[in-house]
Amino acid sequence: MSRLSPLSRRRFLGVGGAGAAAVLLGTGAWNASAAYAAAPSMGNPFTLGVASGDPAPDGVVLWTRLAPDPFVPDGSGGMPARPVRVEYEVATDERFRTVVNGGSVVATPELGHSVHPEISGLLPDREYYYRFRVGGEISPVGRTRTAPRAGSSLHELNFAFASCQSWEDGFFTAYDHLAAEDLDLVVHLGDYIYENGVTGQKRGTPAGDQFRGETFDLARYRLQYALYKAEKPLQAAHANFAWIHVNDDHEVENNWARDISQADTEPDQDPAVFRQRRAQAYQAMYENLPYRRAQLPAGPDMHLHRRIAYGDLAEFTMLDTRQFRDDQPCGDGTSATCTDRLDPKRTILGAPQRDWLLDGFSRSRARWQVIGNQVPMGQTDLDPGDPTEVYLDPWDGYVADRNRVLAAAQDRKVRNLVVITGDRHQNYAWDLKRDYADPGSPTVGSEFVGTSITTGGNGADMTADGQALLAANPHMKFFNSQRGYVRVTVNQQRWRSDFRVVPSVTTPGAPISTRASYVVEDRKPGVQAG
Structure with missing residues (x-):
């Protein structure tokens, strides 16, 4: 099956919401005996869209969350406190003439009325279309x-990666453009x-009063996701591509x-109290993403x-640099004198995850x-003079772990190591050095740090x-601080990262x-201007 052209992708984006029922009418795809006449009359339950993720050769996981009133303050999405059956179909065409799975x-209310059906039995490297139904309501x-x-031998892969989408900092315009790209997947x-x-x-x-104050409990985390996922550009990007997602800190x-x-x-918060908060944040994250x-x-x-x-x-x-890390050294922040960051026992990955990597x-x-990575791996010296001043939250605060990973990549003869990273709200292209303390250290890999979708305005x-970073870090080849995402085309001979930017997110x-x-x-190994 051929890939959609950018034009046909834009046409595809129009198949959704209220228009979906008209487009799908008369296809005969739904099994009438499977309809649930007793399904609640709730209006449109698909206000947060649909998504797919973690593709495998034989299938994907699908996602939706029922929320006819997504901003109701109790975080229920306006759903009744009882289970609701959700039907799904997968087809080879967008009009569902050929249904191959369903x-x-x-x-359930226990999982925020989200569903995550895992589809198998599909053919590898093929496009598929999917939809959900509750009673008489059909999803986009x-x-x-x-x-x-x-x-298998693959000639080319096209994907984009993105991160950092603060709702209050601007409009998710970049996702409108990402949704129109010709991609195989998105990495967040x-x-x-x-x-x-x-x-x-x-x-x-x-936003409404229910969004004031910091988020601490499950109801509020659900509301926060509802606010973000109600954005149509984000829904379009999810609807067009399978996503691979991993969190950083703000989730x-x-x-x-x-x-x-x-x-x-x-x-002085008790760790047990924070673990309770993390449990509720993780549950909401699972409920709202195609995991x-x-x-x-x-x-x-x-x-x-x-x-x-x-x-x-x-x-x-995909790495997890939050759940197993030691506390940031020297009180977090930045430092030019913190020697604890060099402690060989300090880890950002935890020993089991590092061994797995x-x-x-x-x-x-x-x-x-x-490597899908949350915080910059390469060294970020903030001042062209001496001594080296760095942020302590990213890998610069965990130097021994970085050196072990990059040395192993070279020693174990990784053919091409490329790290893709978010967090920084800036675009970088730079070389990864085996040991940044050694001016003659070899380049063992490449890192592309992507800017934010909106964070920072x-x-x-x-x-x-940016000028200081370029002067202080000879391994840095490119800096930019606009908003957008990174589009990647990779084939057998070359990786190309296109830094896609918008001039404004406040309009x-x-x-x-x-x-x-x-x-x-x-x-x-190492980056070059393309």
């Missing part, structure tokens, strides 16, 4: 794509929501580490590090080893901070442009 699942149509067969690297109170000042459209709380709260409003059963939280614990292969071309290794270096036969092409409808392109050549 069934029903139960949406989603499009997804399975991964190629394991080990964290800060899908922000836990802070919402004023909407930069948008000029304040729970800023700069948290393992069982340790940042304690911004709750000094598989393997990611279903067990209290405050959630299995987020995982691998997803794309034939012999690429393997995505390094074992993957040895076993993987993929041409491109892609409009941003700028170049800033004084809707901004155009998109490619600010710069940087490439990595096969077997030549």
